[in-house]
Amino acid sequence: MDKKINLPITEEISQDLHIGDFCFLTGEMYVARDAAHKRLMELIAEGKELPVDLKGATVYYMGPSPAREGRPIGSAGPTTSSRMDFAAPTLLDMGLKAMVGKGKRTPEVLDAVVRNKATYFAAIGGAGALLSERIKESEIVCYEDLGTEAIRRIRVEDFPVVVVADCHGGNLYESAVKEYKRSANSH
Amino acid sequence: MREINVKEITSAIKEMCITVNHDLSDDMKDALKKARETEVSPVGQKVLSQLEENLVIAKEKTIPICQDTGMAVVFLEVGQEVHFTGGAIEEAINEGVRQGYVEGYLRKSVVGDPIERVNTKDNTPAVIHYSIVPGEKVKITLAPKGFGSENMSRIFMLKPAQGIEGVKEAIRTAVSDAGPNACPPMVVGVGVGGTFEKAALLAKQALTDPVGLKTEKPAWACALEEEMLSEINGSGIGPAGLGGSTTALSVNVRSFATHIAGLPVAVNICCHVNRHTSKVL
Numbered sequence: 001m002d003k004k005i006n007l008p009i010t011e012e013i014s015q016d017l018h019i020g021d022f023c024f025l026t027g028e029m030y031v032a033r034d035a036a037h038k039r040l041m042e043l044i045a046e047g048k049e050l051p052v053d054l055k056g057a058t059v060y061y062m063g064p065s066p067a068r069e070g071r072p073i074g075s076a077g078p079t080t081s082s083r084m085d086f087a088a089p090t091l092l093d094m095g096l097k098a099m100v101g102k103g104k105r106t107p108e109v110l111d112a113v114v115r116n117k118a119t120y121f122a123a124i125g126g127a128g129a130l131l132s133e134r135i136k137e138s139e140i141v142c143y144e145d146l147g148t149e150a151i152r153r154i155r156v157e158d159f160p161v162v163v164v165a166d167c168h169g170g171n172l173y174e175s176a177v178k179e180y181k182r183s184a185n186s187h
Numbered sequence: 188m189r190e191i192n193v194k195e196i197t198s199a200i201k202e203m204c205i206t207v208n209h210d211l212s213d214d215m216k217d218a219l220k221k222a223r224e225t226e227v228s229p230v231g232q233k234v235l236s237q238l239e240e241n242l243v244i245a246k247e248k249t250i251p252i253c254q255d256t257g258m259a260v261v262f263l264e265v266g267q268e269v270h271f272t273g274g275a276i277e278e279a280i281n282e283g284v285r286q287g288y289v290e291g292y293l294r295k296s297v298v299g300d301p302i303e304r305v306n307t308k309d310n311t312p313a314v315i316h317y318s319i320v321p322g323e324k325v326k327i328t329l330a331p332k333g334f335g336s337e338n339m340s341r342i343f344m345l346k347p348a349q350g351i352e353g354v355k356e357a358i359r360t361a362v363s364d365a366g367p368n369a370c371p372p373m374v375v376g377v378g379v380g381g382t383f384e385k386a387a388l389l390a391k392q393a394l395t396d397p398v399g400l401k402t403e404k405p406a407w408a409c410a411l412e413e414e415m416l417s418e419i420n421g422s423g424i425g426p427a428g429l430g431g432s433t434t435a436l437s438v439n440v441r442s443f444a445t446h447i448a449g450l451p452v453a454v455n456i457c458c459h460v461n462r463h464t465s466k467v468l
Binding site for chain 2: 064074075076079080082104124127133148164172178
């Protein structure tokens with residue numbers, strides 16, 4: 001089912017989302033990947049304040065190519081989410097409400113999605129040019145020294161994603177693959 | 188003897204870095220189109236349509252097909268009659284990568300040290316493989332490699348007794364573990380034989396073969412490609428891992444002689460953005 005969603009994602013919105021829903025997101029989200037997550041976790045371990053407000057936030061696991069003149073951002077498809085699994089449960093427990101990336105997550109992350117009534121979306125990996133066009137603004141929030149890995153705030157319009165893990169415990173990567181697995185006797 | 192100024196290598200590599208990241212080869216485009224026509228899952232069809240639309244936008248608006256514009260892998264086949272002038276060939280190659288990635292607005296994804304991890308900010312150094320061949324030409328093949336799929340690649344040191352069944356199991360394991368992480372539909376490069384590093388190199392080279400290439404390989408390799416492609420597409424993983432009948436676009440096998448005691452198998456997985464281009468100077 002196709003759904004248009006205005007960010008931020010709330011508990012009510014999360015409860016209304018189910019695996020396999022195609023969603024078009026409009027609003028603001030953060031962009032962060034490996035090195036930024038490492039820094040955020042170090043700050044948390046030291047009990048320091050974070051440079052981002054996690055309450056109700058959506059994070060997009062992405063590192064863009066540089067923007068050409070007149071454009072907000074370059075190619076901007078998702079990176080593999082599992083590399084952020086070490087940080088995701090902590091960030092979800094601190095208020096993060098949605099993640100956009102690609103690929104499987106650990107049971108610990110999926111449990112945290114359910115526990116916090118959050119949602120894990122996939123954007124289509126390798127569709128960086130198409131996704132770039134749905135990003136209307138981009139600014140660096142912090143960690144500019146990390147280059148493509150800096151934390152950004154972006155504004156998206158009708159950004160296409162699919163719900164791959166919902167707060168009801170659904171996991172599309174498990175269920176869809178089973179549905180289309182050719183049985184041994186149909187070879 | 189033929190003299191070639193290394194500046195020619197630099198400018199060829201610069202231009203190749205930019206074009207290969209904005210426009211896929213025709214065999215890959217055709218394979219994606221065919222996949223969309225045969226995909227059984229509605230969600231899978233939707234994903235494949237997005238990927239085709241993405242290719243059109245990338246080319247028309249000069250936005251890289253994928254934000255991971257890769258680590259530059261360069262194969263340089265040098266005719267033995269060639270004499271390079273004007274500087275060191277390795278530096279000329281890296282200068283081409285530097286110019287291509289900086290001036291072409293491509294992402295700089297390389298860190299100078301695997302543990303300290305400071306970005307080199309110009310995507311150098313490239314990974315370079317040289318070979319000396321007869322003649323007086325130079326063939327450059329550039330294949331920037333994204334790491335979503337590179338991370339899911341595997342090497343297996345099998346026992347000879349495991350034979351072709353062992354090779355199949357190795358491919359099955361790598362593809363199944365890769366799942367949605369490798370951005371399917373993928374291209375599966377398989378290297379069979381040689382030594383530890385030779386198998387990996389064969390697998391990488393196999394990714395630069397055109398989809399469906401069936402020449403210059405043994406009959407068992409052709410049969411293996413067909414059988415494994417069919418089996419992988421029956422795995423259910425599907426486009427973007429969201430379920431469907433298109434998990435791989437091609438399985439490309441290369442093989443080499445090996446030792447009486449061994450059967451190395453490398454599986455190098457590439458996403459649907461399988462970028463490679465060649466130029467002969």
